Amino acid sequence: xxxxxxxxxxxLLGHFLIILSFVASLVATIAYFKSSxxxxxxxxxxxxxxxxxxxxxxxxxxxxxxxxxYFIVSTHxxxxxxxxxxxSKDLSASYLFSCIWEAQEGxxxxxxIWHSILGLILINKAGKWEAPVMTVISFAQLCLATxxxxxxxxxxxxxxxxxxxxxEVFQDAPIFSRQDYLSLExxxxxxxxxxxxxxxxxxxxxxxxxxxFASTIVPFAYAIAGLWKKxxxxxxxxxxPWSLFSACILGLGIMMGAAWAxxxxxxxxxxxxxxxxxxxxxPWLIMVAGLHTQVIFNATGHSLRATYLFFILSFxxxxxxxFLTRSGVLGDSSVHAFVDNGMNWQLIIFMAVFLxxxxxxxxxxxKQVPHxxxxxxxxxxxxxxxxxxxxxxxSALVITYQTAFNPIYxxxxxxxxxxxxxxxFAYNKIQIFVAVVLGLLSAIAQYLKYKNTSxxxxxxxxxxxxxxxxxxxxxxxxxxxxxxxxxxxxFLGAIHLAIFASVYAIIxxxxxxxxxxxxxxxxxxxxxxxxxxxxxxxxxLIASAKKEVLSRNNGILLNFGKESKENPMENLTLVKGxxxxxxxxxxxxxxxxxxxxxxNINYFKINFESKxxxxxxxxxxxxxxxxxxxxxxxxxxxxKHYFTKDIFTYISYASTIDxxxxxxxxxxxxxxxxxxxxxxxxxxxxxxxxxxPDNDKYHYTTGDTALMAEIKITSYDSxxxxxxxxxxxxxxxxxxxPDTVFSQNLAIAFTKVLNDKEIELQVKESGKMIxxxxxxxxxxxxxxxxxxxxxxxxxGFVMSMWRRVKxxxxx
Amino acid sequence: MxxxxxxxxxxxxxxxxxxxxxxxxITTYETVASARQKEGKFVRMIAKLDKTQPIQYDAIKNPxxxxxxxxxxxxxxxxVVYHNSKPTDFEMSERLVLNGKMQNGQFExxxxxxxxxSKYKDDPNAAxxxxxxx
Numbered sequence: 001x002x003x004x005x006x007x008x009x010x011x012l013l014g015h016f017l018i019i020l021s022f023v024a025s026l027v028a029t030i031a032y033f034k035s036s037x038x039x040x041x042x043x044x045x046x047x048x049x050x051x052x053x054x055x056x057x058x059x060x061x062x063x064x065x066x067x068x069x070y071f072i073v074s075t076h077x078x079x080x081x082x083x084x085x086x087x088s089k090d091l092s093a094s095y096l097f098s099c100i101w102e103a104q105e106g107x108x109x110x111x112x113i114w115h116s117i118l119g120l121i122l123i124n125k126a127g128k129w130e131a132p133v134m135t136v137i138s139f140a141q142l143c144l145a146t147x148x149x150x151x152x153x154x155x156x157x158x159x160x161x162x163x164x165x166x167x168e169v170f171q172d173a174p175i176f177s178r179q180d181y182l183s184l185e186x187x188x189x190x191x192x193x194x195x196x197x198x199x200x201x202x203x204x205x206x207x208x209x210x211x212x213f214a215s216t217i218v219p220f221a222y223a224i225a226g227l228w229k230k231x232x233x234x235x236x237x238x239x240x241p242w243s244l245f246s247a248c249i250l251g252l253g254i255m256m257g258a259a260w261a262x263x264x265x266x267x268x269x270x271x272x273x274x275x276x277x278x279x280x281x282x283p284w285l286i287m288v289a290g291l292h293t294q295v296i297f298n299a300t301g302h303s304l305r306a307t308y309l310f311f312i313l314s315f316x317x318x319x320x321x322x323f324l325t326r327s328g329v330l331g332d333s334s335v336h337a338f339v340d341n342g343m344n345w346q347l348i349i350f351m352a353v354f355l356x357x358x359x360x361x362x363x364x365x366x367k368q369v370p371h372x373x374x375x376x377x378x379x380x381x382x383x384x385x386x387x388x389x390x391x392x393x394x395s396a397l398v399i400t401y402q403t404a405f406n407p408i409y410x411x412x413x414x415x416x417x418x419x420x421x422x423x424x425f426a427y428n429k430i431q432i433f434v435a436v437v438l439g440l441l442s443a444i445a446q447y448l449k450y451k452n453t454s455x456x457x458x459x460x461x462x463x464x465x466x467x468x469x470x471x472x473x474x475x476x477x478x479x480x481x482x483x484x485x486x487x488x489x490x491f492l493g494a495i496h497l498a499i500f501a502s503v504y505a506i507i508x509x510x511x512x513x514x515x516x517x518x519x520x521x522x523x524x525x526x527x528x529x530x531x532x533x534x535x536x537x538x539x540x541l542i543a544s545a546k547k548e549v550l551s552r553n554n555g556i557l558l559n560f561g562k563e564s565k566e567n568p569m570e571n572l573t574l575v576k577g578x579x580x581x582x583x584x585x586x587x588x589x590x591x592x593x594x595x596x597x598x599x600n601i602n603y604f605k606i607n608f609e610s611k612x613x614x615x616x617x618x619x620x621x622x623x624x625x626x627x628x629x630x631x632x633x634x635x636x637x638x639x640k641h642y643f644t645k646d647i648f649t650y651i652s653y654a655s656t657i658d659x660x661x662x663x664x665x666x667x668x669x670x671x672x673x674x675x676x677x678x679x680x681x682x683x684x685x686x687x688x689x690x691x692x693p694d695n696d697k698y699h700y701t702t703g704d705t706a707l708m709a710e711i712k713i714t715s716y717d718s719x720x721x722x723x724x725x726x727x728x729x730x731x732x733x734x735x736x737x738p739d740t741v742f743s744q745n746l747a748i749a750f751t752k753v754l755n756d757k758e759i760e761l762q763v764k765e766s767g768k769m770i771x772x773x774x775x776x777x778x779x780x781x782x783x784x785x786x787x788x789x790x791x792x793x794x795x796g797f798v799m800s801m802w803r804r805v806k807x808x809x810x811x
Numbered sequence: 812m813x814x815x816x817x818x819x820x821x822x823x824x825x826x827x828x829x830x831x832x833x834x835x836x837i838t839t840y841e842t843v844a845s846a847r848q849k850e851g852k853f854v855r856m857i858a859k860l861d862k863t864q865p866i867q868y869d870a871i872k873n874p875x876x877x878x879x880x881x882x883x884x885x886x887x888x889x890x891v892v893y894h895n896s897k898p899t900d901f902e903m904s905e906r907l908v909l910n911g912k913m914q915n916g917q918f919e920x921x922x923x924x925x926x927x928x929s930k931y932k933d934d935p936n937a938a939x940x941x942x943x944x945x
Contacts, residue, residue: 375813387818394826401830406837420836421853421910430829571874571896626900633899652896653870774874774896 003167005182006079011163014068015150017061018161021112022145024058027051028138036131036229048131052123055134058141059116065148066100066109069162073099078187081169082106082162088192088627090600094203099193101206104326105162108147110207114214115141122218129235132225133218140217143350147343157342192627195600195634201260209257209280212250213318216283218242219290220315220358223308227361232369233304236297241804243291243311248797250284255790262648262783264636269547270786271540273427275330278403279321285396286314289389296382296389299450303386305369310393312358317400319354323347329407379458381448388441395434402427425487428544432494435537439501442530443469443508446516461515465508472507473500476542484545495545502541505534525803529796535789543783550583550647551777571652574606575742576771585610589773590618592656600625602633604651604773608640621650621775645781653774666747666762670754679765681744682715684723689759698726705729709750709759713741725750725761738762742770840908843887850913853921858883858907868897881907881918889913893920901925 031051038044069082074096078084086106087099100106119137126133150161166187167176175181222239226232257277262270271277290310293303324330327344376383406417420426447453447461476482477496484492509530517523551572574580574589590605603622610616617640623633637650669677671686686709692700693708700706706728713721726737727750738749745765752760841854860866864880877893891909898904908924 375815378814383815386815390819390822394822398826398829402833405834416840418838418840418855420833421838426833426836569875569894571870573870573874575871623899635899653874653899655870770871772871774870776896 001179003079003179003182005180006165007077010068010072010077011080011165014065014072014163015161017065017068018145018149018163021058021061021065022142022149024054024061025138025141025145028054028058029135029142032131032135032138036135036225044131051131051134051138055116055119055123055138055141058138059120062109062112062116062141065162066113069100069106069109070096072163076190078190079165079167079182081164081166084166084187084190086190086193088190091193091198094200095193095198098197098202098206101210102193102197103162105148105160107206107210108144109162110210111214112141112144114211115144115217118214118218126238129222129225129238132229133221136221136224137217140354143353146346147350156345158346160343195624195627196264198624199260199264199636201256201264205253205256205260208249209253212246212253212284213280215242215246215249216287216315216318219246219287219294219311223311224358224361227308227365227369230365230368232365233297236294236304236307237804238808240291240294240298241801241808243287243294244797244801244804246314247284247287247291248794248801250280250287251797252790252794254280254284255787259787263639269544269780270783273424275403275407276325278399279317279324282396282400282403283314283317283321285392285399286310286317289392289396290314292385292389292392296385300376300380300382301370301372302376302382303389305366305371306386306389308362308369310389312355312362313393316351316355316358317396319351320400320404323351324404324407329411377452379448379453379455381445381450381453384441384445384448388438388445391434391437391441395431398430399427429487429491429494432491432498435498435541436494436501439498439505439534439537442533443501443504446509446512446527446530462508465511466504468511469500469504469507473503476503480542480546482542482545495541498541499538502534502537506531506538509534521799522803525796525798525800527796528799529793532789532791532793532796535785535792537789539782539784539786539789543780543786546779546781548779548781549777550585550779551649551775552583570776571774572777573653573772573774579609582608582777584612587775587777589771592654592771592773600627601636602654602656604654606649606773606775608647617647619647619649623651623654623656641784643784645779646783647777647779649775649777651773652776655771655773666749666764668751668760668762670758670760672758677761677763679744679746679763682713684711684713684748684763686710686759686761687712693724693726697724700728707750707753707759709748709761711748711761713744713746715744719743723748727751727753727759745770842885843881843883843889844885846913846918847889853910853912856881856883856909856911856918858889858909860901860904860907861888862902864888866897866901870896881909890917891920892917893923895923898923898925 028051031047031054035044035047035051038047072080073083073087074093076083076087076089082103082105083099086102087096091099101110115137119134119141122133122137123130145159147159148162149159150164151158167173167181170176175184175186178184181187219239219242222235222242226235254277257280258270261272261277287310290307293307293310296303297307323344327347329344376386406419409415410417443465444462447458449457473496476499482492482495482499484495509527513519513521513524513527517527549570552569572580572582572587574587576589576591579586579588586609588607588609590607592602592604601622601624603620606619606621608617608619619638619640621638622636624636625633635650635652637648639646639648671677673686673688675686677684688710690708690710692702692704692706694700698706698708706726708724708726711723711725713723715721721741721744723739723741723746725739725748726735728735728737736749736751738747740747747764747766749762749764750759751762754760838853838855841849841856843856843858846854846856858881861880861882867878868876874896875894877895877897879891879893880888881891882888904925906925909918909920910922910924911918911920913919
């Protein structure tokens with residue numbers, strides 16, 4: 001059948017380019033492989049020429065594929081499933097990019113693109129390592145191309161083609177029996193971008209994170225090249241900037257995700273130990289371990305075997321995270337993994353084709369990899385750096401086990417195990433000790449010299465920073481109000497210990513820039529990164545341990561004993577216009593407004609007023625209407641940022657949610673002046689009827705036709721209220737403007753003028769009339785220390801990278 | 812034996828101890844009947860909202876108190892008390908994971924995971940329902 005209005009050429013071209021990228025990366029892999037193994041120079045060179053050409057063709061093809069998807073989405077070609085399911089007409093240009101990485105296909109493509117860019121840089125810079133390193137990267141490109149190739153081999157589906165049409169995805173839907181299906185209402189707009197992803201972090205976080213993912217392949221590829229070419233040591237110096245780059249960007253991407261979770265998701269924090277978060281943290285931890293052992297090797301000749309293992313596993317855990325988040329095994333245990341797309345076997349094979357050959361090469365060459373038999377001295381820097389790397393690595397393994405045990409165990413055995421009662425604490429109680437050890441080690445290790453250190457030197461240099469850290473951390477512990485008793489005294493003790501360790505890391509590393517490096521900032525990258533890392537630890541500790549729920553109404557909530565600790569009453573209801581006691585603050589819900597043209601975001605204006613100081617501010621937490629045809633809303637927080645704390649709030653419930661479901665109905669009454677109507681908790685009297693009222697509420701003039709009834713309401717507790725509904729006629733149209741008395745749950749409408757001196761009033765009693773919001777309000781103290789620490793750490797990485805690049809360029 | 816080896820062994824032993832203690836802490840998914848058998852013990856109960864029964868929630872009186880009835884796949888029902896606000900699209904939920912414990916014949920729910928037709932995920936079947944001819 002022929003369907004008018006479809007644009008088929010972008011899809012055909014796009015799919016052709018995907019197949020081209022598949023073939024080109026296959027050719028590049030083989031040619032680079034041949035070039036690496038060639039015995040003769042000119043043979044190697046001619047293979048390399050072919051390989052480079054293929055890789056460039058492959059790169060051009062994936063860029064073009066990306067461009068075509070953007071074209072389809074941005075020009076709203078809703079005959080394509082990608083545009084139809086992931087975008088809509090109301091999205092701004094930056095969110096159109098988010099649509100591309102909302103789906104699995106797009107995020108694979110993003111990954112491929114970063115590999116291409118890294119590959120092109122390596123072609124320029126890697127020199128004699130180009131052929132073996134690029135063999136690995138071309139092979140990864142080949143595997144990634146299969147993820148979006150979308151072909152069938154017999155019954156097995158290989159990859160998902162991003163250029164499918166809606167009618168190809170839902171072949172049996174009756175709508176496609178019509179030639180003109182594109183003109184139907186349901187094809188006029190897409191299902192939209194998930195409401196939670198409509199956030200600026202979602203534009204920037206995925207590209208950075210995927211660059212981090214992609215970059216882990218470079219140290220991996222160098223390690224493989226070293227084992228394969230039996231040049232075990234030649235790569236460790238030139239690859240150092242790449243490991244620094246990878247740790248830097250992956251760390252940045254993870255923290256951007258944390259910022260996104262903090263700002264736009266209502267998980268109540270920046271980190272929830274969600275499997276998707278853990279899956280990207282684990283490769284970073286191992287990359288950092290590998291980075292440190294690599295530095296040790298370059299300086300002393302120790303730890304090369306560990307370096308190989310860490311780089312292999314860091315990349316493997318990237319693949320494993322891909323499997324975890326995309327295979328659907330996480331199911332109930334994560335809120336934001338992808339669903340099973342029927343690609344599980346493909347993802348498992350993807351892991352195996354990298355892990356098995358890599359481990360084979362590693363163990364086959366294990367004996368030949370140089371190592372020093374004599375052990376490191378306990379007063380040598382490399383000894384403690386190695387222990388630190390090992391702690392990073394074990395921490396990564398423990399997190400992996402905790403994340404993946406239940407879903408995988410259940411998948412295999414059919415059991416129904418689930419996370420512990422308090423899943424976050426299950427991680428925190430272990431990782432806090434990791435933080436203690438790493439904080440202490442990063443403080444001390446730089447003051448030790450490689451090989452061995454004289455005791456006098458060490459004590460002299462360490463004394464002042466140690467004393468200073470003790471004073472500062474004790475001040476925080478004593479006067480900082482760290483009182484996190486939820487998990488008992490032991491955990492609180494660990495928090496205090498970790499505060500000391502992180503303060504120690506900050507001060508000792510900052511001091512080292514002067515006392516150890518004589519203020520030479522060129523070589524201070526590591527110290528700066530360690531200061532940043534210490535600040536991150538400190539920020540995490542204080543912001544989490546001192547996170548405080550502000551939205552409690554202390555008037556109602558007395559001490560409920562043990563239960564109140566377990567069931568914190570975290571929501572507070574604010575009735576519109578009513579100034580409400582909220583602990584340290586007065587809170588008032590002013591009004592709500594839809595600011596977008598499509599009415600899909602509803603902002604609530606909440607005023608806060610500090611009880612002690614004159615501090616006043618307004619926050620606009622909002623509700624976003626769910627996209628993709630879902631009913632209901634998602635909440636989107638707002639926060640007031642201070643230098644020392646954040647006040648963070650989101651809507652947990654609002655009367656607007658219920659409004660559509662108000663089932664109470666109006667009851668009519670015919671009344672004359674001074675007649676009385678009774679309602680469930682009082683009575684009302686019609687006092688007078690005014691023609692064309694001009695008062696504080698209505699402004700009618702003599703040219704209008706409007707009647708206002710004035711009704712005096714008396715409740716049984718003798719409170720008096722006034723209601724003023726209006727009946728007006730304009731351009732032969734009747735307008736009924738009801739009035740409401742929230743405290744009595746009353747709505748009164750003036751609906752008809754009956755005969756002389758008699759009017760019809762309609763009265764409704766409903767609990768759902770009062771506009772209100774229920775809020776959660778948290779205070780996160782010193783969260784800026786975490787964000788600032790992240791920036792400092794990134795700067796430190798960049799400084800180190802800069803120095804290493806220059807160093808080995810001149811070498 | 813080298814010092815490094817000793818430290819490695821100690822660390823690995825610590826890691827294993829941690830893993831074993833973690834495995835001891837893991838919970839299980841239960842039905843209403845099996846959760847009743849484990850009265851007082853923290854479980855994760857998989858059930859649905861019983862839409863034939865009323866949901867009791869009045870945010871003005873108390874935004875932290877909700878009572879509803881849950882029904883599992885075997886048809887067993889239980890009253891659930893949840894000390895938090897009603898999730899925004901609770902009535903639309905298809906499946907609930909209720910974390911808490913049975914106490915005095917009712918389920919004291921501490922935390923609730925809602926599975927909506929597709930809240931965070933792309934569910935092609937949900938999208939397909941939107942493909943109507945009108």
